[in-house]
Amino acid sequence: VSTADEIRDLLFAYCWHLDRGEYDDVRELFVDPSAAGDLDETFVRPIGAPTTKHVCSNAIITLADSGTEASVRSYFLAQQQLEDFPLQPVAAGRYHDTVVLVGGSWRFVERRVLRDFIGDTSRYLRSEIDA
Amino acid sequence: VSTADEIRDLLFAYCWHLDRGEYDDVRELFVDPSAAGDLDETFVRPIGAPTTKHVCSNAIITLADSGTEASVRSYFLAQQQLEDFPLQPVAAGRYHDTVVLVGGSWRFVERRVLRDFIGDTSRYLRSEIDA
Amino acid sequence: VSTADEIRDLLFAYCWHLDRGEYDDVRELFVDPSAAGDLDETFVRPIGAPTTKHVCSNAIITLADSGTEASVRSYFLAQQQLEDFPLQPVAAGRYHDTVVLVGGSWRFVERRVLRDFIGDTSRYLRSEIDA
Numbered sequence: 001v002s003t004a005d006e007i008r009d010l011l012f013a014y015c016w017h018l019d020r021g022e023y024d025d026v027r028e029l030f031v032d033p034s035a036a037g038d039l040d041e042t043f044v045r046p047i048g049a050p051t052t053k054h055v056c057s058n059a060i061i062t063l064a065d066s067g068t069e070a071s072v073r074s075y076f077l078a079q080q081q082l083e084d085f086p087l088q089p090v091a092a093g094r095y096h097d098t099v100v101l102v103g104g105s106w107r108f109v110e111r112r113v114l115r116d117f118i119g120d121t122s123r124y125l126r127s128e129i130d131a
Numbered sequence: 132v133s134t135a136d137e138i139r140d141l142l143f144a145y146c147w148h149l150d151r152g153e154y155d156d157v158r159e160l161f162v163d164p165s166a167a168g169d170l171d172e173t174f175v176r177p178i179g180a181p182t183t184k185h186v187c188s189n190a191i192i193t194l195a196d197s198g199t200e201a202s203v204r205s206y207f208l209a210q211q212q213l214e215d216f217p218l219q220p221v222a223a224g225r226y227h228d229t230v231v232l233v234g235g236s237w238r239f240v241e242r243r244v245l246r247d248f249i250g251d252t253s254r255y256l257r258s259e260i261d262a
Numbered sequence: 263v264s265t266a267d268e269i270r271d272l273l274f275a276y277c278w279h280l281d282r283g284e285y286d287d288v289r290e291l292f293v294d295p296s297a298a299g300d301l302d303e304t305f306v307r308p309i310g311a312p313t314t315k316h317v318c319s320n321a322i323i324t325l326a327d328s329g330t331e332a333s334v335r336s337y338f339l340a341q342q343q344l345e346d347f348p349l350q351p352v353a354a355g356r357y358h359d360t361v362v363l364v365g366g367s368w369r370f371v372e373r374r375v376l377r378d379f380i381g382d383t384s385r386y387l388r389s390e391i392d393a
Contacts, residue, residue: 001194004267005135012189016204050247053223055188055208057317058274063263073278077317077341079208079223079248087220087250089349092315092341116312117341119349132325136266143320147335181378184354186319186339210339210354210379218351218381 004061007070007099010106011056015076018043019050030108031100044123052124053079056095068101080124090124092117135192138201138230141237142187146207149174150181161239162231175254183255184210187226199232211255221255223248266323269332269361272368273318277338280305281312292370293362306385314386315341318357330363342386352386354379 010029017025023040027033059074074095081087096112141160148156154171158164190205205226212218227243272291279287285302289295321336336357343349358374 001135001192002133002264002267004263005133005192009191012191015189015206016191053206053208053248055186055206055317055319057186057188057319058277060271060274060278061263061267075277075315075317077208077315077339079220081223081248081250087223087248089220089341089351092343092349117315117343117349119343132266132323133264136264136323140322143322146320146337147322184337184339184379186317186337188317188319208339210351212354212379212381218354218379220351 003063003067003070007061007072007106008059010099010108011059011072011074011095011097014108014111015054015056019052019054021045021050030111031102032109035108035110041126044126051080051082052090055079070099072097072099078124082123085120085123088119089117090119090121091115134194134198134201138192138203138237139190141230141239142190142203142205142226142228145239145242146185146187150183150185152176152181161242162233163240166239166241172257175257182211182213183221186210201230203228203230209255213254216251216254219250220248221250221252222246265325265329265332269323269334269368270321272361272370273321273334273336273357273359276370276373277316277318281314281316283307283312292373293364294371297370297372303388306388313342313344314352317341332361334359334361340386344385347382347385350381351379352381352383353377 014026014029026039027036030036055077057075059072061070061072063070076093076095077089078091079087080090093116094114098109099106100109145157145160157170158167161167186208188206190203192201192203194201207224207226208220209222210218211221224244224246229240230237231240276288276291288301289298292298317339319337321334323332323334325332338355338357339351340353341349342352355375355377360371361368362371
């Protein structure tokens with residue numbers, strides 16, 4: 001398992017927990033949990049889990065010379081389906097991350113979410129969010 | 132090429148052959164070919180190939196200390212298009228796998244397919260399947 | 263960062279620049295820039311950037327014994343959204359690549375784009391293209 005694999009695991013853990021509404025676990029992926037943003041204010045709380053699926057792909061990892069910090073750009077594609085909401089893509093965009101190795105684990109220092117494409121987000125994002 | 136790369140190759144080989152209707156090749160990816168399930172009874176047989184595209188992403192690999200066994204969780208997103216069926220996502224879900232290194236090759240011991248999201252599967256899954 | 267990671271970075275750089283309409287950067291990823299094809303004649307020029315998102319996944323890398331050449335098969339799934347064009351998949355297919363290590367960087371020798379699935383490509387591909 002390479003350093004790149006470990007960093008990708010961090011990206012995937014974020015999606016995994018987000019898709020299941022496990023926001024505490026999402027926050028634990030950050031050096032400073034508050035840097036995760038206010039997830040309850042951003043996302044419509046899923047009923048049951050998972051109700052979205054964030055495909056994270058195309059991760060380009062730039063490792064610092066120290067080997068303990070990296071910047072990462074990746075794509076996400078969020079799919080959603082609910083009983084009264086047919087399977088469809090609801091958003092797509094980019095994650096711009098700074099990650100760091102602390103205590104043997106990679107963590108997010110910062111994650112910028114760039115929502116380039118927005119579909120029907122009525123069941124995904126809270127309306128007050130400027131997507 | 133890392134161990135994680137080799138394991139991901141196994142995940143991708145499954146999708147590659149499934150999307151092309153090469154079920155014998157899918158079965159060969161399993162230690163016990165019958166563990167692949169009855170593919171002919173599960174999937175609508177594609178006419179020509181490929182008629183689906185299973186994007187496999189977000190693979191989180193947990194390698195056992197032995198280094199010859201691992202459990203893997205990943206996402207899949209199945210897209211389909213046919214002459215009379217517009218391009219669309221038809222299913223999305225998770226693969227929960229146990230994989231093992233045998234004779235120098237990684238193989239599936241077990242693959243659990245969790246179809247979280249189901250779209251129009253009339254051309255993808257046989258109707259008798261409880262999706 | 264493994265050799266496979268470096269090769270995947272090349273695949274992702276292609277998508278990154280293509281999605282942003284940075285065709286000169288796409289061409290620089292090829293040993294012979296003309297092997298990138300006539301991008302202006304193939305794709306509808308995005309207004310602003312990015313206007314497509316090419317998810318590249320399922321990359322199976324076969325490294326030559328030399329360690330400086332490889333053949334790669336991967337999937338792509340192109341999503342698009344514009345102000346007057348709802349978020350949707352517009353194409354999906356396969357990339358069949360030959361890549362080579364030159365001067366410390368992996369570059370494409372050849373990229374074959376197989377567009378297996380075609381959606382509404384009116385805002386993605388030029389009409390004269392036989393998709």
